[in-house]
Amino acid sequence: MTSKDYFHQVFSSMPRQGPGYPEATRKAWSLIPSVPPHPAILDIGCGTGTQTRDLAGLSDGTITAVDNYQPFLDRITGWSKQEGLSDRVRTVQASMDDLPFEKEEFDIIWSEGAIDIMGFEKGLSLWKQYCKKGGYIVVSDLTLFKSPAPEELIEFWKPYGVTVYTEEEKSRQISDAGLQLLHMFRLGEKGWLEHFYEPMQEVITKLRKENGDAPECAVVLDALEQEAVIYRKYGNYYGYTFFVMRNP
Ligand SMILES: C[S@@+](CC[C@H](N)C(=O)[O-])C[C@H]1O[C@@H](n2cnc3c(N)ncnc32)[C@H](O)[C@@H]1O
Structure with missing residues (x-):
């Protein structure tokens, strides 16, 4: 198995693939005016679809769940059939920077913890075309709560090529993308610990027992554990902010 396989094995074994929790999805949904x-x-960037399921419960709409990793989408196909939702939830394997949709096809574009893969500003500018005029875009994304960030945190992010912007900077990026920011709020710490790093640690412990000697496995598990250590140390400096935006 390659490191990438182990990476996917960790995330496939977790209830969700990024920090978040249903109350936050519900809160963001409730902030959409109409x-x-x-x-x-x-x-x-739906992953195995935790928030997809929540969205199906919150609305009578149809949800198109997009990810570039087919096994995550297969999981969605599985639970949506079991839960009688297959007529309202469809999956599409595609890259978020090359989406196979028509202009203004959607009333609401949603993305939790995934827009940083292509960059907040670039993602918004590109995805906006698929949103109806007067429709909404809701994303959660990594933001800096206090600036400047400590040196150790900047060094940690460097190899990932991530530039983490403040909420003020992101507010400007939103208006530069031609969108209107309606609301923003921060994801609570339990979205990171209880719903993400704690289940991740259980998977890591299990995989270390089973494959601890494989260097391709150890490198992935070490990096993920380090990420959790950094969050526990500097979680007051950064986190996810939900942005609820309107396409005017
Ligand atoms: C941090 S996870 C968030 C998953 C889910 N939204 C959640 O909060 O549980 C990011 C997701 O984006 C997907 N992804 C990564 N690169 C992508 C790309 N280029 N296009 C579409 N999806 C991508 C990953 O497979 C993963 O499911």
Whole structure:
């Protein structure tokens, strides 16, 4: 197995693939001022679909769940069939920077913890075309709560090529993308610990027992554990902010 396989094994074994929790999804949904009776929703970087399921419960709409990793989408196909949702949830394997949709196809574009893969500003500018005029875009993304960040945190992010912007900087990026920021709020710490790093640690412990000697496995598990250590140390400096935006 390659490191990438082990990486996917960790995330496939977790209830969700990024920090978050259902109450935050519900809160963001409640901040959308007006939702049509049967909205067409696009969920980008959906993973195994934790928030996709929540969105299906919150609306009478149809949800198109997009990810570039087919095994995550297969999981969505599995649970949506079991839960009688397959007529409202469809999956599309595609890259978020090359989406196979029509202009203005969706009432609401949703993305939790995934836009940083292509960059906040670039993602918004590109995805906006798929959102109806007067529709909404909701994303959660990594932001800096206190600036400047400590040196150790900057050094930790460097190899990932991540530039983490403040909420003020992101507010400007939103208006530069031609969108209107309606609300923003921060994901609570339990979205990171209880719903993400704690289940991740259980998977890591199990995989270390089973494959601890494989260097391809150890390198992935060490990096993920280090990420959790950094969050526990500097979680007051950064986290996820939900941005609820309107396409005017
Ligand atoms: C941090 S996870 C978030 C998953 C889910 N939204 C959640 O909060 O549990 C990011 C997701 O983006 C997907 N992804 C990575 N690169 C992608 C790309 N270029 N296009 C589409 N999805 C991508 C990953 O497979 C993963 O499921």
